[in-house]
Amino acid sequence: MFSLIKHSLVVDVSVLSKKISNCCRNFATAKKNIEMVKVLNVAEKNDVAKNVANILSRGTSRRREGYSKFNKIYEFQMQLPALRNQQCQMIMTSVSGHLLNYDFIGDYSRWNGCDPRVLFSAPITTTCSDQCKLIKRTIEREVRVSSLLIIWTDCDREGENIGFEIVKICQAIKPDIRVLRAHFSEITSAAIYRAINSLTEPDKKISDAVDIRQQLDLRIGASFTRFLTLGLQQLVPNLNKCIISYGSCQFPTLGFVVERWKEREEFVPQPFWFIEVNVERDNIKCTFTWDRKRLFDQRACAAIMTKIMENPQAKVLRVNNRRTSKYRPQPMDTVTFERLASSKLKINAKRAMMAAERLYNLGFISYPRTETNKFPPEIKLNDLIQAQCNNRQWGQYANRILERGGANPRNGNKSDQAHPPIHPTKPATNLTDEEQRKVYELITRHFLACCWADAIGAEETVDIEINEEKFHAKGLRIIEKNYLEVYKYDSWGEKQLPQFVQDECFHPNSILMKDGRTTAPELLTESDLIALMEKYGIGTDATHAEHIEKIKDRKYISQMEDRRLKPEGLGIGLYEAYMEIEQEMTQPFLRAQLEIELQQICNGDKNPEQVLNNQLILYEKVYHESFRNRNRLFQKVIEFV
Numbered sequence: 001m002f003s004l005i006k007h008s009l010v011v012d013v014s015v016l017s018k019k020i021s022n023c024c025r026n027f028a029t030a031k032k033n034i035e036m037v038k039v040l041n042v043a044e045k046n047d048v049a050k051n052v053a054n055i056l057s058r059g060t061s062r063r064r065e066g067y068s069k070f071n072k073i074y075e076f077q078m079q080l081p082a083l084r085n086q087q088c089q090m091i092m093t094s095v096s097g098h099l100l101n102y103d104f105i106g107d108y109s110r111w112n113g114c115d116p117r118v119l120f121s122a123p124i125t126t127t128c129s130d131q132c133k134l135i136k137r138t139i140e141r142e143v144r145v146s147s148l149l150i151i152w153t154d155c156d157r158e159g160e161n162i163g164f165e166i167v168k169i170c171q172a173i174k175p176d177i178r179v180l181r182a183h184f185s186e187i188t189s190a191a192i193y194r195a196i197n198s199l200t201e202p203d204k205k206i207s208d209a210v211d212i213r214q215q216l217d218l219r220i221g222a223s224f225t226r227f228l229t230l231g232l233q234q235l236v237p238n239l240n241k242c243i244i245s246y247g248s249c250q251f252p253t254l255g256f257v258v259e260r261w262k263e264r265e266e267f268v269p270q271p272f273w274f275i276e277v278n279v280e281r282d283n284i285k286c287t288f289t290w291d292r293k294r295l296f297d298q299r300a301c302a303a304i305m306t307k308i309m310e311n312p313q314a315k316v317l318r319v320n321n322r323r324t325s326k327y328r329p330q331p332m333d334t335v336t337f338e339r340l341a342s343s344k345l346k347i348n349a350k351r352a353m354m355a356a357e358r359l360y361n362l363g364f365i366s367y368p369r370t371e372t373n374k375f376p377p378e379i380k381l382n383d384l385i386q387a388q389c390n391n392r393q394w395g396q397y398a399n400r401i402l403e404r405g406g407a408n409p410r411n412g413n414k415s416d417q418a419h420p421p422i423h424p425t426k427p428a429t430n431l432t433d434e435e436q437r438k439v440y441e442l443i444t445r446h447f448l449a450c451c452w453a454d455a456i457g458a459e460e461t462v463d464i465e466i467n468e469e470k471f472h473a474k475g476l477r478i479i480e481k482n483y484l485e486v487y488k489y490d491s492w493g494e495k496q497l498p499q500f501v502q503d504e505c506f507h508p509n510s511i512l513m514k515d516g517r518t519t520a521p522e523l524l525t526e527s528d529l530i531a532l533m534e535k536y537g538i539g540t541d542a543t544h545a546e547h548i549e550k551i552k553d554r555k556y557i558s559q560m561e562d563r564r565l566k567p568e569g570l571g572i573g574l575y576e577a578y579m580e581i582e583q584e585m586t587q588p589f590l591r592a593q594l595e596i597e598l599q600q601i602c603n604g605d606k607n608p609e610q611v612l613n614n615q616l617i618l619y620e621k622v623y624h625e626s627f628r629n630r631n632r633l634f635q636k637v638i639e640f641v
Contacts, residue, residue, distance in 0.1 A: 037083060040146035041092040042139065042166045044153040046071050047361035048187060049094035052152060055192045056090065066093055066138035068131065073138070082180055082199045083148070091142050095135050095153075099165045100126040102218045116226040117627065120219055120620045136169055143170040149179045151202055152195075155418055156369050156542060157602070161210035163202050185370075185419040187363035188426065208608040209601040215612060216594070220619045221247050227626065228574075231634055236641055244570070245554055248591045248619075249539045249547045251578070255586040256532045257557050258567045258575040260524045267520035273301035275308065277464070277471050278510045281498035288464060288471035288508075294516070305513045308467050312511055316504045317463040317470070324476075326455040326492045328483040330412040331421030332446050333373045334541035335534045339527040340446070344489045345438050346563065348526055349545035355439040356422070364428040365443055369542045370419035373412030379420055381407035381451055387427055388444060397448055397486035407451040423447045442489070449487035456480040457492065462500045466511070473497060523564040537592030573640030577633045582625050590618070 043049040050072065053061040057076030064073045074092040079085040107113035108122040128136055143149065149170050151163035167179050180199040184191045224246035233239050273295055277288035295301045330336075341352030356368035375381060385407060388398040401407065424444045431437040460475040475497030484492060524532075530544050539547050551557050556571030567575070578585040594615060600606040626633060 036089045038089045038146045039148045040142050041150045043094040045361050046094045049092045051187045051363050053092040055189050068134035071135050081197050099132045102214050103127045116223045119223040120616050140173050143173050149177050151181045155183050157210050160206040164207040186366040186425045205604050206602045209598040212608050212612050250551050251586050252538050252588040253547050254551050254556050254571050257565050261567050264520045269517040272296050273298050273515050276512045277508045280509050284498040286473050286497050288473045291470040311467045314464045314466045316500050317465050319502050320461040324457050324459040328410050328454050329450050330373045331450050334369050338530050343527040350549045353545050355435045366423050367419045368422050371416040372421050373414045375409050394486050401452050409451050445486050449483040452483040455482050455484045536588035537595045538588050569640040573637035577636035581629045581633050582622050
């Protein structure tokens with residue numbers, strides 16, 4: 001019995017000793033953490049915060065809760081180069097996009113609270129939604145114990161502006177907190193360590209440009225939207241539940257769709273006639289095309305046909321053989337991505353961009369909002385290609401590129417000096433979302449294609465003459481498919497010609513006079529519309545999809561079964577009304593000029609307040625013209641509703 005008691009006491013003392021030892025260690029660690037510099041890091045999305053923390057902590061970060069259940073906190077320790085490699089306690093959390101939004105104060109915020117005309121100068125303030133208030137509380141709590149703030153938002157205009165919203169919240173709690181900015185275009189170890197090793201000051205000029213754009217969109221959009229909605233709802237009962245919104249990007253975008261529809265509706269088909277020569281030789285059929293192409297005078301075409309048939313012997317004038325190429329695509333920028341996703345994947349631009357952003361947040365692709373179509377020399381393209389070699393669908397093509405000398409991109413000439421072209425950063429084998437999988441495949445195949453080589457072919461052209469009338473035929477033989485092997489979104493069809501010898505004479509199998517009719521231009525596809533918005537400077541690569549979706553939501557346009565865009569009655573009415581009252585509202589030039597001035601603010605060439613005031617004066621003048629002609633404007637809209 002005594003030995004059992006003695007053994008029990010020994011065990012209890014041993015356990016107690018271990019507990020005391022652990023407590024001492026925990027206390028020492030806690031004390032060390034209290035003394036250690038704490039650094040608050042804030043990303044734009046929770047996925048980004050999680051992945052960045054995982055990279056910087058080498059997988060050892062600890063997670064805890066914030067006030068928002070969607071925005072976690074990740075903690076780890078590391079030596080921070082910006083603080084002379086001092087060991088720091090890193091606190092990484094996130095927002096969910098913008099924390100703050102502009103809105104009118106008091107009665108000005110109510111639809112019937114004031115005359116819409118006063119909104120051009122009514123007082124505005126920044127507001128925070130209920131969900132954002134929880135995120136804000138987390139940031140306020142964490143900054144109280146932090147000595148440094150690092151912004152990890154997306155490296156574009158909107159991201160810079162969100163970063164300054166975070167700065168504003170933090171400086172309200174701790175005015176003297178130091179702020180640094182991390183710059184990155186992909187969530188890979190190399191990119192994140194480059195970012196943490198080269199922190200800079202955030203750029204207030206870029207944020208100011210977004211502030212000006214937001215204030216203009218609020219004032220201009222609210223004044224015109226209330227004017228149109230309240231005025232038309234009084235006259236058209238079935239519009240009671242509709243918001244008839246105006247946006248300086250929405251209306252020009254609508255204008256492109258309506259103008260193409262009008263071209264089609266007003267198109268009058270014209271009959272035409274042409275002559276076709278058909279030859280069959282060695283079991284190969286070919287058609288020679290008339291060099292005149294077509295005539296709109298039937299009698300003139302018939303006269304030429306009669307002349308030909310007087311001596312229907314053909315003579316081969318020349319046979320040309322030349323090596324030709326089909327160019328591989330240039331590296332992918334945002335506009336190219338949106339157009340390809342819409343035309344090749346049948347995914348609209350907004351959904352495609354959402355899928356791309358999710359892939360970026362998960363670290364599978366580079367930042368998807370970029371105006372750059374050439375790779376900077378520091379990107380190790382061969383390493384990116386090597387990472388795709390084990391893929392079952394396109395791995396063999398990645399291997400082939402490396403075997404033939406490695407990456408040889410066909411670079412374009414555009415660069416936004418911020419982000420590289422869109423490209424895969426690592427293999428993605430377990431994507432369960434179908435749209436994300438298709439988007440990743442498009443981006444990867446496009447990347448491999450642009451790094452490969454042009455397709456090579458042999459083109460043969462045969463020119464013939466029949467009684468002074470000339471015709472031609474073209475054939476193609478593909479020698480090397482190269483990029484076409486991986487890029488299934490493009491094609492190059494072979495066309496075989498029979499063998500012809502220069503100066504030989506022969507009788508064609510048939511010479512026919514045919515007729516046809518000119519056809520109306522097709523309605524725009526989303527891809528066509530994005531190209532027009534890019535050409536005329538409507539919005540940015542980050543907002544094209546948003547503006548298109550907005551005019552769909554407002555029922556100004558709809559998408560048909562063949563994915564072409566058709567204007568609805570309300571959209572046609574608004575377009576026609578403003579074409580009569582104030583054409584500038586439906587044309588791209590006002591907004592395009594604003595986009596230029598916003599870039600000048602970013603460059604430090606223009607004063608933000610001056611741009612704001614000049615734009616407000618311009619649009620207020622347009623508003624007064626609309627109000628003065630309101631009866632004519634509303635009646636024109638009603639004609640189409």
